[in-house]
Amino acid sequence: MSCQALVQASTLARLADLAYGKKRVLPYGYIDITHDSHALAKLNLTPALLNVSDDHFRARVFSSVQGSITHYVVAFAGTDPTNAEDDEADIEQAFGYDTSQYRDASSIGYKLHLIPSTIPIVLTGHSLGGGLATEAAFYSGRPAVIFNSAGLHRNNIPKGVKPPSVDAYSVDGDPLTFLQTRMRLVLSWAAFSYLPAVTWPSYLIFGDPLGGAIPPAYGRSITVPDRKVARQGMLGAMMDRHSIGRVERDLDQLRIVLQCR
Secondary structure, X not given: OOHHHHHHHHHHHHHHHHOOOOOOOOOOOEEEOOOOHHHHHOOOOOHHHHEEOOOOEEEEEEXXXXXXXEEEEEEEOXXXXXXXXXXXXXXXHHOOOOOHHHHHHHHHHHHHHOOOOOOOEEEEEEOHHHHHXXXXXXXXXXXXXXXXXXXXXXXXXXOOOOOOOEEEEEEOOOHHHHHHHHHHHHHHHHHHHHOOOOOHHHHHHHHHXXXXXXXXXXXXXXXXXXXXXXXXXXXXXXXXXXXXXXXHHHHHHHHHHOOOO
């Protein structure tokens, strides 16, 4: 991993964190234009497209002037575990069903598809937000950088489009990534534990329909080494590894190790 890619990932992880609506300092040089109708019009977007209260869809747009060119980042919020709409989007999309939040993301992607390619736009998101960013990437043709992301089911990938560039970062030990990449084995093990009289081939057959249906994160997989947190229990550590805060800390630590400024 190059220092340039690592620095970009670190910046985008912070913006993905901000997509949740948190109030914190923006990365240097970035401004939040989510509620600026005039600035959003340059991307064919509106504030209403970025916040759909009926299905809890949330996205934020940031801009940064680099030299003489304005760069844009569209960041999609991930799962709020206490919100039923988010949970529904996670579960139903994983099994190939169409959901309103993914339709919202595809609408944004289509709007961005109409923007000249000379205007730099990157999509990002964490968890559910990573899946939404991937969906928008397919419809827009724009690159995405995602973190501990939900997978995008093949049923929800538009047909006949060029696959987008997607870098999928995951913290080593992230539980969502583990489940999405090893669900077939997990379900087979469950069958072995509770149905001991069944043969091994049957365990694998049992695990295949559900485990094979749940997709891993789309794109080029990049594992981020995880730094253990002192005095953190096993369950707490497992859940924390999925958080965007843990992603940011581990990326920052990797920057120190690789001496990336």
